[in-house]
Amino acid sequence: MSYQITIEKTKNPKQKPDEHNLGFGIHFTDHMFTMDYTEGKGWHDPKIIPYSPLSLDPSCMVFHYGQAIFEGLKAYKSVNGDILLFRPRKNMERVNISNERLCIPPIDVDFAVEAIKTIVRVDQDWIPKSEGTSLYIRPFIISTDPYLGVRPSNTYKFLIILSPVGAYYKEGINPVKIYVENKYVRTVKGGIGYAKTPGNYAASLKAQMEAKEKGYTQVLWLDGIERKYVEEVGTMNVFFKINGEVITPSLEGTILAGITRDSTIELLKSMGVKVTERRISIEEIYEAHEKGTLEEAFGTGTAAVISPIGELNWNGKIIQINDGKIGEISSKVYDTITGIQSGKIEDPFGWIVKV
């Protein structure tokens, strides 16, 4: 497949926000990428146009039946001025995994990576340079048939928007308190849990809100069948270090196959750390704590990269992990991955793609 991306530059560039007060997902750049899908014609008309509202019929299927997917990755400006992407192909491959589950036609992975590079190049002046900042890239697909019947849409829109984002940890990386969710369930085997689709996030809001009210940053999801096995923490994958071994839930169709998760596993193995992907129960984690072998716990995701867990509350039983401080492994993984992402550390894994 070969497409020509047409580029229409904005005539009214926006004022750029203060780099030291960016937040996350609040500011958007001057341009966006769009491409349409029409049944029988395939994906067509890729273009970069000024960032602008979408005009959609109120009957547009995405509003009613949620047939949509999204991705998230970041571009970094290295000290020598290079623009770096972190494993963008992985994200575009995952688009097609999500698409397949949501009955959305596949995209061309190579072209989609090219589209990301092109839009990032067009808006490269928007990539912030301060420590910890980056340009968040949000590719997403929405179903656009103006039709109220429940079936897959015949038309779609693929968009890429960009948001300069601040450092996740403004005052240094700090362990968070996590509530082990015992009432709500995110998903179950046979469902859409492994797809990056709006419905999974909609399903997570109430648990997240209630945890916040109790003073917790996020929830740790348990499996929907036995309410026993650990799945994800908030919108991140989760890792536990027990007696020197790092354990993370195996991919069994209910959790997202995180790219930071994959990178963490690869990095830990290269460091000689034993990493096991398997089912791990919340009882096992509490028992390890009891025995004094639960050494660290952390979440992995694009936004935070690593989010150390300092406290768990499971049915009122509260445990502190590593005295509520960031652990050695968490720290090492965070420094290495963010170092590679920002070009400060040599990349021995072939993860970095220069724009």
Place this chain on the structure above:
Amino acid sequence: MSYQITIEKTKNPKQKPDEHNLGFGIHFTDHMFTMDYTEGKGWHDPKIIPYSPLSLDPSCMVFHYGQAIFEGLKAYKSVNGDILLFRPRKNMERVNISNERLCIPPIDVDFAVEAIKTIVRVDQDWIPKSEGTSLYIRPFIISTDPYLGVRPSNTYKFLIILSPVGAYYKEGINPVKIYVENKYVRTVKGGIGYAKTPGNYAASLKAQMEAKEKGYTQVLWLDGIERKYVEEVGTMNVFFKINGEVITPSLEGTILAGITRDSTIELLKSMGVKVTERRISIEEIYEAHEKGTLEEAFGTGTAAVISPIGELNWNGKIIQINDGKIGEISSKVYDTITGIQSGKIEDPFGWIVKV
């Protein structure tokens, strides 16, 4: 609460579609109702305006995190020209049940019913008159913050759009073939299954597509935990008549509390039929068929009202129900409910609301 609905009539009324070829959810009327929510200000600015595209920022939360809900009901023109709604308050009460699960602020139920009446009155010339036709009413709420963080939105839009729809059964009511889903799961206890929210429909598409490819109209969902108990059929509730007793799955948080389901139970009870709401396993249904006591099966929903089931396929075991013909109870419930809805039969239940 008291609101004033401002009305701006269209200057360019559309041509109305052929009443004998309407389909479902394809045509939309001249106007729509909209009302906005802003944190701190509440729901405000209810208005009826010409039907027109929504202009939304590409970062609008509904595209990314699916925080949204919807409803579906119908308006009918009776033979004497009255405009009739079927239990609209039930739908608006369900909006708040869905809203609560999705962290969307509640609406005022009485006002929402008033809004439905007002928009239907404005577009009353769009209500088709032919046998079996009606005006489908689609209230829905979408989250509109232009923000990419995962949290409940601070702004929302509540809309009502209207679509004249054709007779569901053009060539008479005919039993359908249903595939008992053994791979995919719609939802699980603790999830969002009981809410009318886009994510549940997105999750259903793949199973529906695969069933269609095998020659089945819809799937019968089993519970996500034991894959044993019957939940819903497609997007409808489901009923089985076994040995004179009508059984329908009880509401345990995984299925939608259908208004046609509720009406069917009330109607059957008034007819002296024994109705039981309880868990019912697919084995029990197959065993009843074996013993010759499975007399009827049907789905209930707003679109079809009653959809008789003529065949089930569970793991390749195919059974015919009532020789693939519509049963006595199914027929009676269909005739009575559609009769009440269209004003042909006296309404002893207080279901009908005149506009």
